[in-house]
Amino acid sequence: MNKSQIEPTEEISSLISQFKLPITKDGLLTIRDLIYSKIKIRLYNDFSKEHEKSIRWKRTGAEILNDGYVYEGKSCTDLVVLFLTFCNALNLETKFVKLKKERMVHSVAEINLNDDWYIFDVSKPDNLPMKGQITDANPYKEWKLWAKGIDAWDLGLTEFESIKKIKE
Numbered sequence: 494m495n496k497s498q499i500e501p502t503e504e505i506s507s508l509i510s511q512f513k514l515p516i517t518k519d520g521l522l523t524i525r526d527l528i529y530s531k532i533k534i535r536l537y538n539d540f541s542k543e544h545e546k547s548i549r550w551k552r553t554g555a556e557i558l559n560d561g562y563v564y565e566g567k568s569c570t571d572l573v574v575l576f577l578t579f580c581n582a583l584n585l586e587t588k589f590v591k592l593k594k595e596r597m598v599h600s601v602a603e604i605n606l607n608d609d610w611y612i613f614d615v616s617k618p619d620n621l622p623m624k625g626q627i628t629d630a631n632p633y634k635e636w637k638l639w640a641k642g643i644d645a646w647d648l649g650l651t652e653f654e655s656i657k658k659i660k661e
Contacts, residue, residue, distance in 0.1 A: 498574045498644035499589075501582035502555040509582045516583060516606060521622050524579050525615050528572065532557070537564040546653040550645045554578025569600040569616035570645050576602055576615045577644060589644045590627055591659065592636035598659050599636055600645070603627065 501509070508527065512520060537545060545564045554575045557563065563571045573589060580587045586605035590612075591598065601614045603626055611622040612633060627633045627641075639659050642648040649658060 496646075498553045498646050499577040499581045499587075500553065500555070501578050505555060505558065505578055506582045509579050512583060514583065516580075516585060518606065518611065518622050521604060521606075521611065521613055524576060525613075525618070528575055528579070528615065529618055531561065532572075532575070533562045534565045534568065535562045537566050549653045550650045550655060551652060569614075570650070572615045573600040573602045574644055576613070580604055588641045589647065590633075590641050591639045591645070591648055591650070592627070592633055593639045593659050594636050596660060598639070598656065601627070601633060603641070 508531075509524070512523070516524075535541060541564060545567050549567070550570060552560065552571065552574070555578065557571050557575045558578075577587045577589060580602070588603040590601045590603055592601065593599070599614075600616070601612055604611050604613060604622070609624060610626045611624055612627060613622040614620045614633075625631060627638050629638055632638060640648045645651070649655060
């Protein structure tokens, strides 16, 4: 198993080489749009439920890109991991952020651009980066901070059953 989910491959470095540094907020949107041009959103239903559980939190950004899909409504971690992989290829400082609300969980990214941090929910194709960082005192909308790290694996989220750590 890889040590990090966000280690860029040559393919990812090649895809991201079109981006000019320094990256701006608009550049973050362009990275997100690139992801959505490469990934299909598969239907999540009773038929796909077991497969989604079998891959949850197990894929690297490169594997997500190569597989070419995520599951609708269950894709926030995969999309954030892929987004952070692209950001890592650009040497941007990032954080993987896991949130919780009651019995639900969600993932977003934090990106440092020119000493300003931005929160970015890449699982929503029309969302915009928001200035700031998520803390216990500064939650993201109605979501509370559970943990921050390099990626899901860094937080101990390696398989579907890992969700118990968050929901305790």
